Amino acid sequence: MAAGNALYAKEDRRRRLAEESVDIPFLLLVLLLLAVGLSMLYSASAAQSQYDTGYAISTKYLQKQAVCAGVGLICMYFFSRIPAQVWFKFSWVTYGVSIGLLLLVLVAGQSVNGARRWINIAGIQFQPSEIAKFTMIVLFARLTRSFGAKAKTFRYGVLGFGCALLGILIPLALEKHLSAIMLMGMVAVVMMFVAGTSPKWLLAGAGAAAAFVLIYITFMGYAGDRVTAWLHPEQDPGDTGYQILQSLYAIGSGGLFGLGFGKSRQKYLYLPFQYNDYIFAIICEELGLLGAVLIIVLFGLLILRGYWIALRARDRFSTVLAAGLVTLIAVQTILNLCVVTNLLPSTGIALPFFSYGGTALAVNLGEMGIVLSISRHRNQTKTQEVPI
Numbered sequence: 001m002a003a004g005n006a007l008y009a010k011e012d013r014r015r016r017l018a019e020e021s022v023d024i025p026f027l028l029l030v031l032l033l034l035a036v037g038l039s040m041l042y043s044a045s046a047a048q049s050q051y052d053t054g055y056a057i058s059t060k061y062l063q064k065q066a067v068c069a070g071v072g073l074i075c076m077y078f079f080s081r082i083p084a085q086v087w088f089k090f091s092w093v094t095y096g097v098s099i100g101l102l103l104l105v106l107v108a109g110q111s112v113n114g115a116r117r118w119i120n121i122a123g124i125q126f127q128p129s130e131i132a133k134f135t136m137i138v139l140f141a142r143l144t145r146s147f148g149a150k151a152k153t154f155r156y157g158v159l160g161f162g163c164a165l166l167g168i169l170i171p172l173a174l175e176k177h178l179s180a181i182m183l184m185g186m187v188a189v190v191m192m193f194v195a196g197t198s199p200k201w202l203l204a205g206a207g208a209a210a211a212f213v214l215i216y217i218t219f220m221g222y223a224g225d226r227v228t229a230w231l232h233p234e235q236d237p238g239d240t241g242y243q244i245l246q247s248l249y250a251i252g253s254g255g256l257f258g259l260g261f262g263k264s265r266q267k268y269l270y271l272p273f274q275y276n277d278y279i280f281a282i283i284c285e286e287l288g289l290l291g292a293v294l295i296i297v298l299f300g301l302l303i304l305r306g307y308w309i310a311l312r313a314r315d316r317f318s319t320v321l322a323a324g325l326v327t328l329i330a331v332q333t334i335l336n337l338c339v340v341t342n343l344l345p346s347t348g349i350a351l352p353f354f355s356y357g358g359t360a361l362a363v364n365l366g367e368m369g370i371v372l373s374i375s376r377h378r379n380q381t382k383t384q385e386v387p388i
Contacts, residue, residue: 029298101132336349
């Protein structure tokens with residue numbers, strides 16, 4: 001009897017430990033992408049860093065990114081310990097704060113590279129749109145839980161989600177932040193589909209979004225120039241088509257095996273933003289087709305594992321929240337790769353874990369911490385819920 005009780009207690013401890021531990025494959029994929037991303041950022045930014053510092057140091061951008069990576073890892077750890085229901089409870093509060101920050105940008109924002117999208121609080125400069133992406137996903141997950149089966153109706157599935165989305169998109173439109181609008185719109189469509197919104201309404205919304213983009217491009221000259229450069233970069237190789245052509249040169253010169261780590265030529269101030277939006281071009285040049293494919297495979301595995309965690313979450317809110325956060329990474333990755341290879345016009349969307357940008361990196365890592373928190377309950381029975 002005593003031996004049987006000891007065996008049962010041992011099995012019970014093992015089961016509870018498995019339920020409480022984070023998903024190790026997902027964690028390892030995040031850390032691996034971060035490590036490779038920091039390495040490639042150093043290589044891509046070294047020449048620019050030397051130029052900016054009078055050839056004093058080559059790690060200016062790496063140092064800043066490493067600090068933000070440290071902050072992001074701390075956030076990832078703490079968020080992995082916070083139950084998902086805490087985000088449910090404060091979803092409206094965080095949503096309201098993010099809208100306030102977006103509006104603050106219009107009044108007291110700092111202009112960087114001709115765009116007013118940054119604010120400085122207590123000496124810390126960050127981009128509120130990165131926070132807004134996260135809060136929108138959290139709110140959509142809460143609305144999915146609250147609407148339940150009513151999400152199939154126009155009132156809830158379209159107007160309900162649509163009004164919440166507009167609260168974020170309108171300030172972004174005033175900032176002329178088209179890339180964030182596109183990104184958040186795509187993520188919202190996926191989450192609405194998961195919530196149960198009728199596909200016919202989603203298709204109608206996609207048509208309206210396409211019309212909006214056309215109108216936006218027509219009235220915003222810089223956006224129209226990007227489309228022209230995308231279609232015919234060779235017609236203006238010294239101006240609007242310059243960045244795209246240099247990106248393609250970098251990709252083509254890498255060949256199958258690449259020039260070798262740190263041996264890129266385009267990073268020597270030929271390719272603009274070589275350590276930011278176009279870092280994947282440097283990856284292709286230095287690591288070649290094989291290295292680029294391996295990195296794409298890592299992203300693919302991370303995304304698939306994230307959806308696996310979402311499907312095994314213990315409640316509807318956690319499922320939709322995890323799916324939304326993973327979709328955000330997936331859409332950012334796909335759009336960035338398409339822009340760098342000239343499959344899409346330039347959008348200004350960074351490559352997660354690789355592109356230079358402290359706010360984006362810290363937020364991305366924090367979001368992965370939430371997915372890890374949800375993964376702690378992947379072996380538990382799903383709870384039966386009713387709309388609230």
